[in-house]
Amino acid sequence: MSASQSPQPTPDAIMQLGLGFWGSKTLLSACELGLFSELAAGPLGLEQLSERFRLHPRAARDFLDALVALGMLAREGDRYANTAATDTFLDRAKPTYIGGMLEMANARLYPFWGSLTEALRTGELQNEAKGGGQSFFAALYADPARLEGFLKAMTGLSLGAARAIAEKFPWSKYRTFVDVGTAQGGLPVQVALAHPHLTGAGFDLPVVGPVFEDYVRANGLSERLQFRPGSFFEDPIPGADVVVMGHILHDWDLEEKRLLIAKAYDALPEGGAFIAFDAVIDDERRENAFGLLMSLNMLIETPGGFDYTGADCVAWMREAGFRDARVEHLVGPDSMIVATK
Numbered sequence: 001m002s003a004s005q006s007p008q009p010t011p012d013a014i015m016q017l018g019l020g021f022w023g024s025k026t027l028l029s030a031c032e033l034g035l036f037s038e039l040a041a042g043p044l045g046l047e048q049l050s051e052r053f054r055l056h057p058r059a060a061r062d063f064l065d066a067l068v069a070l071g072m073l074a075r076e077g078d079r080y081a082n083t084a085a086t087d088t089f090l091d092r093a094k095p096t097y098i099g100g101m102l103e104m105a106n107a108r109l110y111p112f113w114g115s116l117t118e119a120l121r122t123g124e125l126q127n128e129a130k131g132g133g134q135s136f137f138a139a140l141y142a143d144p145a146r147l148e149g150f151l152k153a154m155t156g157l158s159l160g161a162a163r164a165i166a167e168k169f170p171w172s173k174y175r176t177f178v179d180v181g182t183a184q185g186g187l188p189v190q191v192a193l194a195h196p197h198l199t200g201a202g203f204d205l206p207v208v209g210p211v212f213e214d215y216v217r218a219n220g221l222s223e224r225l226q227f228r229p230g231s232f233f234e235d236p237i238p239g240a241d242v243v244v245m246g247h248i249l250h251d252w253d254l255e256e257k258r259l260l261i262a263k264a265y266d267a268l269p270e271g272g273a274f275i276a277f278d279a280v281i282d283d284e285r286r287e288n289a290f291g292l293l294m295s296l297n298m299l300i301e302t303p304g305g306f307d308y309t310g311a312d313c314v315a316w317m318r319e320a321g322f323r324d325a326r327v328e329h330l331v332g333p334d335s336m337i338v339a340t341k
């Protein structure tokens with residue numbers, strides 16, 4: 001088709017993306033207010049919601065109806081209700097709650113991403129640690145409530161990938177595993193629930209211990225899952241047949257990534273397996289927009305972290321001595337790279 005015959009381009013997609021933060025911030029404010037948790041008890045009308053959340057009359061109706069139009073609320077008559085998805089995933093009282101991630105996005109990432117252009121020019125992070133402030137993990141771990149919120153957010157974020165790994169990896173060939181940087185223990189719990197023959201450990205900074213142990217106990221797995229305190233830069237990774245790192249490698253620069261992969265190798269016996277999972281970028285770097293944006297998020301959040309393609313990770317694993325490194329898709333934007341020692 002010649003240029004003169006091409007359909008006229010429209011600006012729709014550009015405008016939708018360019019002003020996408022309107023819808024995003026509307027959802028994030030609803031999470032901040034706790035709107036979906038309140039509606040989990042049943043539908044409420046405009047006046048009741050305005051009163052409970054102290055919404056100004058000028059704003060209330062547009063806010064709620066915008067959430068209806070965005071597919072985040074349902075409206076029957078003059079009453080507003082959760083959708084099946086917002087009821088499952090955005091009610092704070094449910095174990096399936098993933099809003100911790102959105103609460104963090106609202107409180108931290110939203111303002112920090114406002115400085116993206118500066119980050120693009122300087123290559124410098126733009127969060128609490130900007131200009132020599134406290135690092136992200138130090139700031140987070142100094143406040144127990146924030147720590148718990150973050151660790152729970154990780155469980156929500158990684159639940160789909162953890163279930164897919166429990167299902168797709170050949171666990172019957174192994175007896176023990178360790179999840180490195182385990183947070184609340186979302187992955188060990190899913191793997192142990194699906195495979196009663198396995199025993200496992202969650203390895204993380206000591207301050208994470210009580211949050212891990214509570215979650216494991218609540219899932220009835222304290223007999224088979226143990227917390228191992230330590231730092232993966234200062235201490236060896238505990239030995240096991242399978243070593244897992246979920247959303248760990250992308251936090252660190254290339255030298256640190258290589259060090260972590262080498263430490264995983266040292267922790268494994270001959271024939272042991274290493275699983276790394278992240279929002280792995282496609283090798284052509286043109287499809288997985290979430291993975292590429294996650295990498296920009298690492299620019300905002302960390303001194304040297306970046307996301308990577310499957311080919312990148314396979315190459316680093318081979319350099320470390322692993323054989324049979326391969327990439328397997330999990331769910332959504334997430335894939336795992338599995339390698340054998």
Ligand SMILES: C[S@@+](CC[C@H](N)C(=O)[O-])C[C@H]1O[C@@H](n2cnc3c(N)ncnc32)[C@H](O)[C@@H]1O
Pocket residue numbers: 137154155157158180181182183184186203204205208230231232233245246247248251
């Ligand atoms: C992005 S979270 C990933 C959590 C989880 N693996 C997942 O996929 O949801 C990173 C984790 O690494 C842990 N971490 C950070 N620095 C660490 C260190 N030096 N040693 C051990 N764990 C560390 C954090 O406490 C946190 O639990």
